[in-house]
Amino acid sequence: MKFDIYDFSVLTASIHQLLGEMMGETAVMITEMVIVGIVFLTLFAILGLALVYAERKVCAFFQQRLGPMRVGFWGTAQTVADAIKLLLKEPLMTKSADKFLFNLAPFIIIVASFMAIAAVPFALGLQAIDLDIGVFYVTAVSSIGVAGILIAGWASNNKYSLIGAMRSGAQIVSYELSVGLSLLTIVVLTGSLQFSEIIESQREGWWIFRGHIPAFIAFVIYLIAGTAETNRGPFDLAEAESELTAGFHTEYSGMKFAFFFLAEFVNMFIIAAIGATMFLGGWMPLHFGGFTAFNEVMDFIPPIFWFLGKTAFLIFMMMWFKWTFPRLRIDQLLTLEWKYLLPINLINILIMAFIVLMGWYF
Amino acid sequence: MSVKELHKATQSQEYFVNMGPQHPSTHGVLRLLLTLDGETITKVEPHLGYIHRSIEKMCEKDSYQQIVHLTDRMDYLSCHMNNEAVCLAVEKGLELEVSDRVKVIRTIMSELTRLSSHQLWWGVMGMDLGAITSFLYGFRDREMITDIFEETCGARLTMNYNVPGGVMFDIPANFQTKVKEFITHFRKKLPEYDQLMTNNIIFRNRTEGIGILTKEDAISFGVTGPSGRASGWSNDIRKSHSYSAYDRVDFKEIIRTEGDSFARYKARIDEMWESMNIIEQLIDNVPEGSCREKTKAVIKLPKMEIYQSVETARGELGVYINSDGKKNPYRVKFRSPGFSNLNALNTMAKGGKIADLVTIMSTIDLVIPDIDR
Numbered sequence: 001m002k003f004d005i006y007d008f009s010v011l012t013a014s015i016h017q018l019l020g021e022m023m024g025e026t027a028v029m030i031t032e033m034v035i036v037g038i039v040f041l042t043l044f045a046i047l048g049l050a051l052v053y054a055e056r057k058v059c060a061f062f063q064q065r066l067g068p069m070r071v072g073f074w075g076t077a078q079t080v081a082d083a084i085k086l087l088l089k090e091p092l093m094t095k096s097a098d099k100f101l102f103n104l105a106p107f108i109i110i111v112a113s114f115m116a117i118a119a120v121p122f123a124l125g126l127q128a129i130d131l132d133i134g135v136f137y138v139t140a141v142s143s144i145g146v147a148g149i150l151i152a153g154w155a156s157n158n159k160y161s162l163i164g165a166m167r168s169g170a171q172i173v174s175y176e177l178s179v180g181l182s183l184l185t186i187v188v189l190t191g192s193l194q195f196s197e198i199i200e201s202q203r204e205g206w207w208i209f210r211g212h213i214p215a216f217i218a219f220v221i222y223l224i225a226g227t228a229e230t231n232r233g234p235f236d237l238a239e240a241e242s243e244l245t246a247g248f249h250t251e252y253s254g255m256k257f258a259f260f261f262l263a264e265f266v267n268m269f270i271i272a273a274i275g276a277t278m279f280l281g282g283w284m285p286l287h288f289g290g291f292t293a294f295n296e297v298m299d300f301i302p303p304i305f306w307f308l309g310k311t312a313f314l315i316f317m318m319m320w321f322k323w324t325f326p327r328l329r330i331d332q333l334l335t336l337e338w339k340y341l342l343p344i345n346l347i348n349i350l351i352m353a354f355i356v357l358m359g360w361y362f
Numbered sequence: 363m364s365v366k367e368l369h370k371a372t373q374s375q376e377y378f379v380n381m382g383p384q385h386p387s388t389h390g391v392l393r394l395l396l397t398l399d400g401e402t403i404t405k406v407e408p409h410l411g412y413i414h415r416s417i418e419k420m421c422e423k424d425s426y427q428q429i430v431h432l433t434d435r436m437d438y439l440s441c442h443m444n445n446e447a448v449c450l451a452v453e454k455g456l457e458l459e460v461s462d463r464v465k466v467i468r469t470i471m472s473e474l475t476r477l478s479s480h481q482l483w484w485g486v487m488g489m490d491l492g493a494i495t496s497f498l499y500g501f502r503d504r505e506m507i508t509d510i511f512e513e514t515c516g517a518r519l520t521m522n523y524n525v526p527g528g529v530m531f532d533i534p535a536n537f538q539t540k541v542k543e544f545i546t547h548f549r550k551k552l553p554e555y556d557q558l559m560t561n562n563i564i565f566r567n568r569t570e571g572i573g574i575l576t577k578e579d580a581i582s583f584g585v586t587g588p589s590g591r592a593s594g595w596s597n598d599i600r601k602s603h604s605y606s607a608y609d610r611v612d613f614k615e616i617i618r619t620e621g622d623s624f625a626r627y628k629a630r631i632d633e634m635w636e637s638m639n640i641i642e643q644l645i646d647n648v649p650e651g652s653c654r655e656k657t658k659a660v661i662k663l664p665k666m667e668i669y670q671s672v673e674t675a676r677g678e679l680g681v682y683i684n685s686d687g688k689k690n691p692y693r694v695k696f697r698s699p700g701f702s703n704l705n706a707l708n709t710m711a712k713g714g715k716i717a718d719l720v721t722i723m724s725t726i727d728l729v730i731p732d733i734d735r
Contacts, residue, residue, distance in 0.1 A: 063498040159379050163401065163716070233492055234564055240492065243716050245386060324558070326565045327492025329717040330401060 005302045009125030036128050040117060044266060049079045051265040055319055062323040089254035094157060097251065101155035106252070106259035108148030113266045115141040120273045121195045123283045123304040134195040135187060138274055139180050142229070145263065146172040149231075149238060149248050152260070156251040164247025167330050168238035171228060174337040175235075178225035181345040185218035185352045186211070186278045199282040206281040212360070214352040219279045221341055221348075223317060226271035228333070230264060233322035237330055272314035276307065280314075283307040376404060383412045387490050387720045390730030394707075394719075401715050406708045414734045421694035426452045426526055426661045429694065434520035436698060437732035439479040440674035442471050445524035447681045450605055451670035452526040455663040455685065461651035462607075464528040466644050469607040470541065471514070471523060472672075473637040477548070478507040479675035480630050480637075487627065487724040488559055491568055496559055503551055506544045513540070526661060528654030541645050545638050552634060560631065569624040573710035573722035576621055583709070584702035587677025588633055589726045592618045592625035599673035611643045626725040660689050676700055676727055700732035 004010040015035075019028045053068075053076065060067025068075030093102060119134045119141075121127040131137050146169055153165020187193060189211055190201045201207075207215050228235035239247035249260045276282060283303035287295045328336070381394040388394065391412035397405035417436060421429045426448075433444035446468055453460060485500025508518040513534050515523040523529050559565050575585065580593035590597050598615040600608040616632040618625040663685035671680040677699030684693040703726045710726075711719045 059494075063495050064502060065498060159377065167401075236492065237717075240717070243387065243720050323495050325493060326488065326559070326562060326568060327717070328564055329568060329715055331715065332564075332567055 005304070007124050008122075008304075012125060036118075040114065040128070043117070044114070044262065047269055048262045048265055049083065051269065051315070052079045052082070052261075054315070055265070058316065058319045059323050062320075083258070086254055086258040091254040091256055092251075094251055096157045098155040098157065101151050102251075103256070105148045105152035105155060106256045106263075108151065109145045109263040110259050112141060112143075112145035112148065113263050113270060115144070116270050117266065117273075119195065120270060121199060121277060121282055122307055123302070126304065127195070130194060130196045132194045135183050135193045135198075135274075135278070138270070139176065139183065142267070142270065143172065143176050145267065148263075152252070153248040156248070158251050160244040160246075161248050161250050164238045164240065164244045164250070167240075168231060168248060170330070171231070171235065171237060171333060174334055175225040175228040178221055178337060178341045178345055179229055181342070181349060182218040182222040182225065183274070183278055185214060185345075185349050188349065188352050188356055189215070195277055195282070199277060199284050202281040202284050203287060205287055206279065206284070208279045211352070212355060214348050214355065215279065217344065217348050218352075219275070221345055222275055222279070223314070225337075225341065226275060227318050227321055228337075230267040230271055230318070232264065232268060232318060234325035234327050235333060236322075236327060237333060240327060268315060268318055269311065272311045272318065273307070275314050276310035280310045281306075282310075375399075381719075387723060388730070389486065389723070389728055392728065392730050392733070396716070396719070398716070403711050403714055403716065403719055406711045406719065408704055408707060410734055412734065413731055415731075417735045418694050418696060422691060425689055426663070426691070429691070430524060430526070431522055433696075434522060435731060436696065436735055437674055437676060437679070437700065437729045438519055439482060439729055440475055440676065440679075441519065441521050442468075442475040442523060443672050443674040444679060445522065446472060446606070447670055447672040447674075447679050449524045449526050450672065451668045451681045451683050452661065452663070454670055455666060455668050455683065456526070456657070456661065458527060458655055458657070460528055460655055461653070462649040463651035463653055464655075465607040466648050467529055467533055467653065468524065469611070470641055470644050470648075471511075471521075471529075472606070473640045474507050474510065474541070476675045477634055477637045478504045478511075480634050481507075483630060483675075483724075483727045484555060484559075490720050490724040491565065493559065493562075493565075496555075499551075499554065499558065503548055506547065510537070510540050510544065513537070525654065527657040528652070530654070532653040533648070538645055538648070541641060545642060545645075548634075549638065552631075555631065560628070566624065568717070568721055569627055569725070570622060572623040572714065572718050573725065574620075574622045575706055575710050577619075579706060579709055580621070583706040585677070585706050585726075586699050586702065587673070587675070587727075588616070588629040589626050589703050589706075590677060591616055592629040593621035594619040597678065599671050599678050603671060605670075605672060607644060608640075611640050613640050623721050623725040630727070662687065662689050663691070671697070674699060676729065676732065677703060696735060698732045698735060700729055704728060704733055 002010050002014045016028070016032070019031055023031070056078070057067045068078035071077040071081050093099070116138050118128040119131055119138050121130070149168045150165045153161040153168070186198070186207050189207055190198045192198060192201070204210070208219050231238045239249070244250070249257055252260060283306050285295070285298035285301060285303065285306050287298060376397055376399050379396045379398055381396055382388040383391040383393045393409040393412065395407040395409060396403055415435070417432050420432060424432065430445050430448050433448050434441040436444055481500045481504040485497040488494070488496025511521055512518050514537060515521050515530060575593045577594045580590045580595045585593070586597050594617060596615060596617055601615050613636045616629045616636060618629055663683070665687045666685055668683045669680060671678050678697065679699055680697030682695040682697070683691050686692040707722065707726070710722050714722070
C-alpha cells in the first residue's frame with residue numbers, strides 16, 4: 001500500500017487496486033462501503049470524545065477554572081469514562097411515551113449527521129463521496145435532524161420536551177434559509193456546487209479574502225446561523241436548561257441521550273467543516289496569488305492539518321459564543337432571522353452576483 | 363362549519379405546566395403553576411410550603427439568644443442582617459445601648475453580606491439567562507468575602523456573628539487590611555460584570571421592558587429592596603429608619619423609575635458600588651470599645667411588643683416580637699422581603715414568555731427558605 005500525506009487519493013487508489021485483485025467488482029464496492037462506514041463510525045467516536053473534552057476545557061478556561069483534571073493526564077480520559085458511564089446507564093422511558101417513536105428519534109438525528117459528514121472533504125482525495133451537488137446535499141441532509149428533535153419532543157409525552165421541540169423546529173427551519181443563502185453567496189463566486197471544485201477555485205486565495213465585503217458578511221451570517229442550527233448557545237432554546245430543564249431530551253437517559261449529545265457535537269464539527277471549506281479554503285493551504293515562495297512554504301504543511309486547523313478555529317469560535325452570550329428569547333430569535341439576517345443575506349447575494357458579473361473580485 | 367365554529371375550533375388551548383418544585387431556575391423548592399397559551403404566560407400561581415420549617419413556631423420555644431441562630435436559615439444569603447434584626451429588636455426591648463464599635467462592625471459586616479449576596483445573585487442571574495460563565499465570575503469575587511467571614515467568625519454562610527448586646531468576637535487583627543484588599547480588588551472587577559452582561563445586546567433585549575412593575579403595584583404588593591426601588595419607590599430602611607451606623611455614613615439610595623427587569627438589575631449593580639462606599643467610609647474609623655455588652659445569661663423581656671426592621675439584600679425584613687415577660691417570646695413574626703416580592707410575580711409575568719418569567723424571577727432575587735421560613 002502506498003501512502004502520501006499530501007494526496008490521499010494515492011492511498012485510496014492502492015486500496016482499490018488491492019481489493020480488485022482479490023474479488024469481483026460488486027464485492028469490491030460493498031467492501032469499500034463497509035470500510036468507509038467503519039472509518040466514519042470510528043471518526044464519530046473520536047470526534048465525540050475529542051470535542052466534548054475540548055468543550056469542557058475551553059469552557060473551563062473561560063470560567064477561570066481547570067476543568068477535568070483527575071482522570072488521565074490533564075483529564076484526557078474523562079470523556080472516555082463518561083462514555084462508559086452512559087453505556088452502562090439504564091435506558092429509562094416514561095410509561096406514557098410513544099415507544100416506537102421514542103426509540104426512533106435518536107437514530108434519525110445521528111443518521112442525519114452521518115449522512116452530512118459523508119460529503120465533507122477532509123483532505124485532497126480524502127472524501128467519501130464527491131457529489132456534484134455537494135453543497136445542496138449537505139444543506140438538505142442536515143435538515144433531516146430536526147425531524148428527530150420534533151419526534152423526540154412529541155414522543156416523550158412531556159410538556160417541557162414538547163415546548164423545546166417546537167422551539168427547535170421553528171428555529172432550525174428559519175435558520176436553514178440563512179445557512180443556505182450564505183453558502184449560495186460563495187456558490188455564486190465559484191459557479192459550482194461540488195466541494196472539490198470549490199476548494200480548487202481557492203488555490204489563489206481563500207474566498208473570505210478574495211470575495212470582498214460580501215463574502216465576509218456571508219461568513220459572519222453563516223457562523224451565526226450555523227450556531228443556531230446546531231442548537232448551541234446562545235441559540236440553545238431547544239434545551240434551555242433554566243427554562244425547560246433539558247428541553248427535547250429531558251426524558252432520555254443512557255445511550256439514547258448520548259446519541260443526542262454526540263449528534264450536537266458532530267453537527268458542530270460539520271458546520272465548522274463546511275464553513276472552513278466554503279470560506280477558508282478547506283484543506284487548501286494559505287495562498288496569495290503571486291507570492292510563489294510563500295505559497296510553497298505553506299504547501300509544505302499537509303492539507304489534512306490545514307483542514308483540521310481551520311475547523312478547530314471555527315469550533316473554538318462557536319464555543320466562545322456559547323460561553324459568553326446569554327440565551328435569546330424565542331421571538332427575538334425569529335426576529336433576528338426574518339427581519340435582519342434574511343434581508344441582509346438576500347441583498348448580499350445580489351451584490352455578490354453583481355461583483356461576479358463585473359469581474360471585480362480578485 | 364360556520365365561521366364562528368371555525369374560529370372556536372382553531373383557538374389555541376390553554377394548558378398547565380408545573381414549574382418546580384425541582385426546577386433549575388426556581389432557585390430552590392418553589393412550585394409555580396403556569397397557565398400557558400403556547401409559550402405565552404396567562405397566569406402564574408406560586409405554591410409554597412415545600413421548605414417550610416416552622417421557624418416562627420420554633421422561636422416560641424427558644425430563648426432570645428437561640429432565636430438568632432434560627433434566622434440564619436431564613437434568607438441564608440443575608441444571614442448577618444437577619445441576625446442583626448433580631449438582636450436589634452431584643453436590644454430595643456432591653457433598652458440596651460451597644461457600643462459604637464459594635465455598630466460599626468455590624469454595619470461593615472452587613473454591607474459585606476449585601477455585596478456577597480448581590481455577587482451570587484449576579485452570577486445566578488447570568489446562568490438563568492443562559493450565560494453560565496457569569497456564575498463563576500460572581501463566585502470568584504464572593505470567595506474573598508466568605509474568606510473574610512470565615513476569619514472573623516468561623517463560618518462562611520450561616521454566620522451567627524451577632525448576639526444580643528454586640529457581636530460574638532472582636533474582629534481579627536488583619537480584618538481591615540483584608541477588607542481593603544477586597545475593595546480594591548472588587549472595584550477593578552465590578553466593571554468586568556458590566557462588560558460581560560450589562561452592555562451585552564442580547565442581555566439588554568432580554569431585560570429591558572420585561573416584567574414592568576409600576577410604582578403603585580410595588581407599593582400595594584409591598585415589594586421592597588432593590589426590586590421596589592427600581593420601580594421608583596423610595597423604601598430603603600437604612601435611610602428612613604436608620605439603625606446601627608448607617609446614620610453616620612454618606613450613601614445614595616439607588617432609585618430608578620423604569621420598573622423593568624433591567625432597572626432591577628442595574629439597581630443591584632449600583633448598590634454594590636454604594637456598599638463599597640459605605641465600607642470604605644467606616645473601615646478606617648472603627649471606634650475603640652467593647653465588642654459585646656454584658657447581658658444576663660437568660661434574657662427576659664418585659665411584657666411588650668417590639669417591631670424592628672432592617673434592610674436585607676432583598677428588602678425590608680421586619681421582626682415582630684410579642685413578649686409576655688417569660689424567657690421565650692409569646693409570638694414571633696418575620697416580615698420577610700422574599701414573600702412580598704414573590705406576590706408581584708403574576709402581575710409582572712402575565713403576558714410574557716416562559717423565558718421572561720425566568721428573567722423576572724432572577725431579578726426579584728428569590729431565596730425560597732426566606733419565603734417559606
